Amino acid sequence: MKKILFATSEAVPFIKTGGLADVAGSLPKYFDKEKYDVRVMLPKYLCMKEQWKEKLTYNSHFYMDLGWRTQYVGVLETEYNGVTFYFIDNEYYFNGFAPYGDMYADVEKFAFFSKAVLSALPVIDFRPDIIHCHDWQTGLIPVFLDNFRYSNEYYRGIKTVMTIHNLKFQGTWDPKRIRDITGLPQYYFAPDKLEAYKDANYLKGGVVYADKITTVSNSYAEEIKTPFYGEKLDGLMNARSNCLSGIVNGIDYEVFDPQTDKCIVRNYNVNNFRKEKIKNKTALQNELGLDPDPKTMMIGVVSRLTDQKGFDLVAYVMDELCQDAIQIVVLGTGEEQYENMFRHFAWKYQGKVSANIFYSEELSHKIYASCDAFLMPSLFEPCGLSQLMSLRYGTVPIVRETGGLKDTVEAYNEYEKTGTGFSFTNYNAHEMMATVRYAERIYYDKKRDWNKIVERAMKKDFSWKNSAKQYEALYDEL
Numbered sequence: 321m322k323k324i325l326f327a328t329s330e331a332v333p334f335i336k337t338g339g340l341a342d343v344a345g346s347l348p349k350y351f352d353k354e355k356y357d358v359r360v361m362l363p364k365y366l367c368m369k370e371q372w373k374e375k376l377t378y379n380s381h382f383y384m385d386l387g388w389r390t391q392y393v394g395v396l397e398t399e400y401n402g403v404t405f406y407f408i409d410n411e412y413y414f415n416g417f418a419p420y421g422d423m424y425a426d427v428e429k430f431a432f433f434s435k436a437v438l439s440a441l442p443v444i445d446f447r448p449d450i451i452h453c454h455d456w457q458t459g460l461i462p463v464f465l466d467n468f469r470y471s472n473e474y475y476r477g478i479k480t481v482m483t484i485h486n487l488k489f490q491g492t493w494d495p496k497r498i499r500d501i502t503g504l505p506q507y508y509f510a511p512d513k514l515e516a517y518k519d520a521n522y523l524k525g526g527v528v529y530a531d532k533i534t535t536v537s538n539s540y541a542e543e544i545k546t547p548f549y550g551e552k553l554d555g556l557m558n559a560r561s562n563c564l565s566g567i568v569n570g571i572d573y574e575v576f577d578p579q580t581d582k583c584i585v586r587n588y589n590v591n592n593f594r595k596e597k598i599k600n601k602t603a604l605q606n607e608l609g610l611d612p613d614p615k616t617m618m619i620g621v622v623s624r625l626t627d628q629k630g631f632d633l634v635a636y637v638m639d640e641l642c643q644d645a646i647q648i649v650v651l652g653t654g655e656e657q658y659e660n661m662f663r664h665f666a667w668k669y670q671g672k673v674s675a676n677i678f679y680s681e682e683l684s685h686k687i688y689a690s691c692d693a694f695l696m697p698s699l700f701e702p703c704g705l706s707q708l709m710s711l712r713y714g715t716v717p718i719v720r721e722t723g724g725l726k727d728t729v730e731a732y733n734e735y736e737k738t739g740t741g742f743s744f745t746n747y748n749a750h751e752m753m754a755t756v757r758y759a760e761r762i763y764y765d766k767k768r769d770w771n772k773i774v775e776r777a778m779k780k781d782f783s784w785k786n787s788a789k790q791y792e793a794l795y796d797e798l
Contacts, residue, residue: 322355322795322796323357323359323447323448324351324356324358324450325359325360325361325437325446325448325450325452326344326347326348326454327361327362327434327452327458327461328340328344328361328362328454328455328457329421329430329455329457329458330344330362331344331345331360331361331405332345333372333400334362334368334372334405334407335367335368335419337418337419338434339485339703339705340454342569342705343483344503344537345783346784347570347787348360348403349402349403349536350570350783350784350785350787350788352788353402355792356792357619358403359403359404359405359406359446359448360406361408361437362406362408363413363429364394364396364408364409364414365414365416366414366415366416367416367417367419369579371385371537372398375582376396376397376398377396377397377398377788378394379395379444380394380395380440381394381409382439382443384435384439385503386431386502387500388500391413392409393408393436393440393629394409394410395409395444397444397744399715400787405688406444408436408440413428414427419612423493424651427491427492427497427498430457430460430491430522430589431498431502432459434457434458434459434460434461434463434464437451437458438461441474441519447478449795449798450481450798451465451478451480451481452480452481452483452791453480453481453483453526453530454483455484455485455486455523456490456491456522456523456526457491457688459482459521459522459524459526459527460522461480461526462480462482462530463508463526463528463529465478465480472695475793479532480526480529480530480531481516481530481531481532481534481794481798482526482527482530483533483534483535484535484544485535485536485702485703486702487535487549487551488551489523490516490521490524490551490553491522491523492516492521492522494519495509495514495518495520498514498520508525512528513525513528514528517552523553524553524556527553527555527557527560531563531798532798533563534564534566534567534791534794535564535565535566536566537566537568537569537723537726537727538566538568538721540703540724541565542566543700543722545558545561550699552627565794566727567787568723568727568728568786569703569705569709569724570708570783570784571709571712571782571783571784572784576709576712576713577715578593578597578689578712579737581689583618583681583684583686584689584690585603586599586600586603586687588714588750590714590775590779593774593775594777597689597690597714597730598614599619599789600615601614601690601692603686604649604690605618606673606692608649608676609670609671610649610671611647612645614627616645617645617691617692617760618646618647618690618693619691619692619693619694619695620649620650620651620687620688620691620693620694620695620710621648621649621650621651621652621694621695621696621707622651622688622689623654623706624652624654625650625652625653625654625662625677626655626658627655627699628698629654630696630747630752631654633747633749634661635661637749637750637752637753638661639665640753641753642665642668642672644756646672646756647672647673648672649673649674649687650662650666650675650677651673651678651679651684652674653677653678659675663675663677687712688709688710689715690715691710692715692716692763693715693716693718693742693759694706694707694715694717695718695756696717696718696719696725697718697720697752698722699747700723701720701723701724703782704723704725704728707719707728707729708728711740711741711777711780712780714774714775714777714778716741716742716759716773716774717729717740717794718742718752718759719741719743719744720744720752721744721745728780729743730781731743732762732773734762734769737769737772739773739776740776740777741773742755742756743755
């Protein structure tokens, strides 16, 4: 029996700000229970919903040195979907209204969390063979582990995997301050270890000291070795490329299932979507005050509204796109300029554009189920989950060929009659618009071909089962 511990700053259903939570919360239950005992450890945030806090039971507590401070560490636990989740409790660090605040507070908070994860292992009597760390918030775990090994037999032989969900976020601060916070020896603050461009860099530390590094798609694993995508760590990624691999994320096929989804008006599947899917569309048109016409092509967007997601391209051609026979439904929050841009077009083209500048899990399911196409023109996309959800619901993705989008959406080829979506190569607004218009043409003029694309999309399998098998192979190598 191999013992695996996931260390993460968020996990569904307990706390979520992004795709990381889906991975850390959903993936563990898909491992082969006979061979792998996978458990998860995360902070106990004050901002967690009461329904989850009530389920936690006390396991233990102790005091731990962090630099020159002594801190309380409480350990609570609960079981969810057959997986044990441990929560590290400390009200001083985890008391905010959100899991993350300003970087200055976060670097200390996650230094505390990283050390507490290791310190808690002997106390909870679970000694993992492998600690699987996720993103910069746990980047110090492999570093502390290296430091612990010298003085403590217990930690020798524990291996680490570092998964990068988004290289843009690295956790950097002034080395003096980080040394003061962590109490790590000066030895670690060198350019071949924690230091990068005169800053201490948590993610870099994790990448240097981890036994294996993974990221969330094959293309992204290649892209981050180049200066454009490498966020100044491309040299390091090349140096460690023999330990670096990409494993594409999955989605929870029990939660995202058009046959059983409770959020949508009409359930449907690959056999009856031609008749049933459209009923969701007319219901959504009514709900959002769009012109009620089942024949109009509806394009959905569910996203953080940021530069990374390609909204500068959308802003550039939005007026032109709105001249077409389409409707656009947007859900999400983000940079003010994009929030206001969509509000403006919803006002200018009433009945054609619906801007929902908030987040709602229920509405996101309705959009995946109701729209004909789904637009995702990202500048970079480590994996992306929205396109996997839209494939699952038979909503044809229109994406830029980058990272996980390139790996999961096969471009439509009208001569060979293959493909599950539409894609464009260059980060260019008119290339994006030409691709949207190409999709419109197929939708309106070649409906049979369009339905075949939908059918192939719905038959694709991007459940966690596939990813879990690849992670199992990685653990076995270690």
